[in-house]
Amino acid sequence: MENVEEEVGKVVEQARELQEAGASLLWKLSGEERSLRQKANSLDSSVRRIGSVINSLLSQKLLDPKLADKLEQDLERARCIAIDGDAAVFLPPKYQGRFLRMFLGPINVRASRKDVQLKVKEEYNSYRDRTAFLFLLFPLTLLTLRSWIWEGCLPAFPVQLYQAWLLFLYTGLALRENILRSNGSDIRPWWIYHHYCAMAMALVSITWEVRGQPNCTQKQRGVELFLQWAMMQGVAMLLQNRYQRQRLYTRIALGKANRMDVVWGETSGVDGQLWVLCPILFLMQAFEAYVGLLLLKTAFSGVVSEWQIIFCGILLVFMAVGNFINTVQTLNAKSRFKEKMKRTKSKQEL
Template identity: 30%
Template sequence: MSMTSNFADCLRDWEDLEKDYQHIQETQRLYREKLDEVARLQTSCSGAISRQKKQLRQLSQALRTYKDSASGAEVCAIDEIQAQINNRPNTFFEMEAFLPKKNGLYLRLVLGNVNVTLLSKQAKFAYKDEYEKFKLCLTIIILVFSFSLRFLMSTRALDAAFSFLLVWYYCTLTVRESILISNGSRIKGWWVVHHYVSAFLSGVMLTWPNGTFYQQFRNPYLAYCLYQKGFQSWMWRGLTFLLPFLFFGHFWQLYNGLLLFQLTRHPDCKEWQVLMCGLSFMVLFLGNFCTTLAVVKQKFQSKKK
């Protein structure tokens, strides 16, 4: 009796699983149909936007040509149409954030022509949130690593591991930021360039052989890394009172660049890494200093308005 009951239960379980399997097959079929439909809509929408942009450019040029001989009422109508035309790029930008687009040169070199466009705001927010968590986690690791190298241990092998970590970190940031830009994020161009330069600088430090000049620059460099990760990662979170610390970090970059240029003047300095690191720090200083001034000026102007 017990075996019959157990077998009957198994049959019922199998029937339930079979129904669920049929439902899965139907759902998967609908899913593939929707994917094909989405692909067709994406192609249609992208083509329509491209045509609209081209026609708007032609119309704008024609209106400018006609405006010279237009009457007063026509000039007002032309200005109104022109104002609406000028607002269209912002709308198209928001539309294209959800449409597949060709990857930039950097992403093509790294990922090929893989589509990196996320199709929903939730997915975009989740990716941006994961990007911020990645930066925070690596910042803590770099802080601990740089503190240990500066105060607790001193071996070239660990220095090389630290430089390799920085190269990987900044290269990963550039890839993630390129994906964010492809999905509509308005990341300032300098911050992306900053990470390219930082990756190059870390790579040069990785190849710098151990010697007198490396040891002279090692401790200032590690102290700079410790300061940078300790303060600059939180600078743009509304903490205006930390701006002096931010500018201090910028002038530290200037100091590092001048120190390295001074080392290049030594007659025994034959290492190309000294000059390359010096140039990298000067580029970082100029870019960061000018960008920070522009952001501060913009914030003050916004407050006045």
């Protein structure tokens, strides 16, 4: 009996010692973390301030352009080291938008460890790879069954099931991209806004009545073209995932991108790959605008005059124009970057 009481007393004493040691360690770590956060904030402010000073001196022609290029490259290298290393978690957190707060509430989604951030990024890339195949396979299956089994007339349920899957897909992409941006990934805001528009279109199109006979071919022409466009988008996504990821690995190795960046934006494919990718992207954007205009024509001509047709048509045209502008901006930025690299290379050779 006495032995049991002694053992219980020892366990209680060990628990108290463990509690005191844990509290002391957490207090010490909290103080060190505050110190590191202050240093990280100071470094971030210094990088921004020096960048502004260089731009100001360059605009006033008080600084040699070649020296300014070298200073900007060194400053960018320092920024990449800071945001891509283990100290990145101590940098000021990026703004967490309303979309995340709407789905997840007021919680911090910034990972405290770099390996967790990289795992989130790799999961996002895997999600894009999987959905690219489904983006190609799902509409291809519907169009094949339409010709072989359904006698040229799509039933309503498979089309609505496809639209529900699109809503799930774009919601997942938007959530993942917002989380990646909170963790330091450089994603163009347009792609996130594009997925918001696609979510709205998928939600509205679920209520779109898919009519059958009579005149099934004429009434479902917009659905057919939309499925064909989805197949083209699946092909483009596969090419983007392959080509852009290769280019991103190269940019990370050269210190021109951080490991949390994904395959959007200026990480487009290399020269030979762009000759394949860009025509497909522009063709897909033109076809997207054509489908949108066709839906508007179908609605205003009185063939199918539902409001969902008008809404989806306007959204498709808007997204096509936005995609075209963003692609052109990306190519221009890539061209300017190449010219800058050529000047730097020429200077090194001299």
